[in-house]
């Protein structure tokens with residue numbers, strides 16, 4: 001009697017099935033054990049875990065506990081409160097537990113279920129793929145992530161080991177990174193599912209090119225109307241221009257490109273960046289004479305005949321030494337500044353835009369940096385929309401040196417013009433980050449002495465075939 005009461009208290013302190021005082025008093029055992037199993041979470045992230053349970057029998061005591069996994073064979077053991085289970089594969093599993101008391105009464109069978117998910121999400125970088133990225137510092141990263149178990153919770157990505165950034169999306173996850181030009185970029189991503197499984201890191205390697213040759217845009221020649229009849233420009237000389245094919249850089253020349261020249265060339269002019277940073281900002285504080293020295297260096301780098309006599313600024317007739325001045329830009333093969341006509345033809349999208357529009361749009365904010373959106377400093381090249389030819393920043397950011405001496409435009413039809421043979425000032429075009437947007441109108445022509453180094457003029461390279 002004491003023993004049974006003691007056992008009853010021991011087994012039944014948390015359950016109510018032993019409340020039948022009649023049964024206790026009469027020592028009649030009519031009921032099987034009571035078995036309670038701790039529930040499992042909907043998803044379980046391991047293949048091994050423990051079933052915790054409590055089994056009690058008020059009178060005769062628990063004799064044996066049975067369990068079965070996924071309709072397999074029946075296992076049994078003698079009383080305990082935990083069953084270690086292992087070897088689970090991913091997927092749905094059901095466990096059944098029941099018990100028998102010493103009088104062979106069975107308990108009700110308890111069923112518990114869980115979905116085992118030990119597999120991390122599969123992640124695949126869909127963009128960018130291994131290879132070469134040209135001409136952008138903005139890198140959209142896109143990842144396809146799937147998880148057949150608990151589902152994808154997060155996808156993280158990094159470029160060149162900088163801090164991982166959480167991508168957003170449902171199954172396609174995306175995020176934007178700023179990347180350096182001209183360097184390899186390792187893109188690494190991993191995924192985490194809703195039970196904490198972390199995928200191994202997936203990596204793609206890309207290289208972001210700054211190769212100027214690859215940034216040249218081919219411009220098919222043609223005829224167009226150059227000049228402006230806007231009264232305030234005092235430039236009534238609208239005239240027809242015929243141009244042969246040429247190439248022009250889709251970007252303004254950057255500090256990174258110029259600094260490569262400085263570090264490779266003794267005595268090269270190293271312009272100040274005004275504290276704004278260098279890299280992919282357009283170079284500025286370079287004179288027209290500095291610009292042609294850079295052009296020659298670039299030509300030599302790429303095995304092309306230099307275009308300029310850097311003492312006089314004259315274009316050199318190809319393969320003639322420096323004595324013969326070229327009278328046609330087609331006779332110059334190296335890198336050079338675009339002629340004013342070439343600049344204007346490209347800025348107009350091969351002539352389709354009028355003089356009071358911007359290169360690529362009639363809305364300046366779409367295509368250009370000016371004093372209304374620049375914060376009064378240069379901006380990294382290529383961030384605004386390009387124009388119809390895929391060329392960036394022709395309106396705004398830095399103004400751009402052209403080949404020509406300044407004079408009023410001719411009023412007659414001309415072919416491949418090089419501008420006046422002599423002059424005081426060199427032309428620069430396109431307006432700048434520093435000025436009102438009207439000065440970025442395609443038709444606006446400005447000029448300054450060729451030795452001027454100012455913080456609003458840079459350059460853009462051109463070449464003939």
Ligand SMILES: [Ca+2]
Pocket residue numbers: 029030031032033057058059060061101105
């Ligand atoms: Ca019993």
Ligand SMILES: [Ca+2]
Pocket residue numbers: 117118119120121147148149150151193197
């Ligand atoms: Ca999973």
Ligand SMILES: [Ca+2]
Pocket residue numbers: 252393394395396397398399400430431
């Ligand atoms: Ca510009």
